[in-house]
Amino acid sequence: MENLNDTDPWMLMRIFIGESDKAASGKFEGRPLWEALLNDFHERGLAGCTVIRAIAGFGASAKARNILSEYLSSDLPIIIEVVDLESKIRNVMSDLEEMVDGGMVTLEKVDVVLYRPGLSEP
Numbered sequence: 001m002e003n004l005n006d007t008d009p010w011m012l013m014r015i016f017i018g019e020s021d022k023a024a025s026g027k028f029e030g031r032p033l034w035e036a037l038l039n040d041f042h043e044r045g046l047a048g049c050t051v052i053r054a055i056a057g058f059g060a061s062a063k064a065r066n067i068l069s070e071y072l073s074s075d076l077p078i079i080i081e082v083v084d085l086e087s088k089i090r091n092v093m094s095d096l097e098e099m100v101d102g103g104m105v106t107l108e109k110v111d112v113v114l115y116r117p118g119l120s121e122p
Contacts, residue, residue: 010112011086015096016059017103020075024101034078036099044092047084047115054079059104083110 021033028036034051041049057077082089089107096105 008085008087009109010083011089012108012110013082013089014106015080015082015100015103016057016105017078017080017100018059018075019053019078021078021101021103023099025098026095028099033100034080037080037096040095040099041082041092044088046082046088046092049080049082052079052081053077060102083112 015037017033019032019034023029023031023033023036026036026040028040038049038051054077059077086109
């Protein structure tokens with residue numbers, strides 16, 4: 001099956017942050033960053049977003065975080081995955097720059113072969 005849209009390709013954005021990170025600015029300032037991003041992407045009507053809590057990892061600060069450490073267990077790695085058309089993903093980048101103090105953001109083109117809502121409950 002081919003990509004559903006050839007003129008504006010689908011894109012996957014991954015955002016790598018820490019669980020204790022807070023939104024740096026905007027209407028979600030001070031709230032957990034993962035929650036602020038999830039709500040912001042939902043309000044913008046993006047196609048889909050998933051927040052994943054990892055059990056271990058490290059990033060630019062080189063501070064290792066893992067579920068076994070009592071001290072760090074409240075700051076585990078968080079990965080936020082967002083899929084939508086490239087134009088919509090790129091449209092959120094400037095606001096993302098303001099909300100995220102530290103972390104990493106990656107972009108990659110993806111082939112979406114199926115995208116539709118599930119059956120409604122009666």
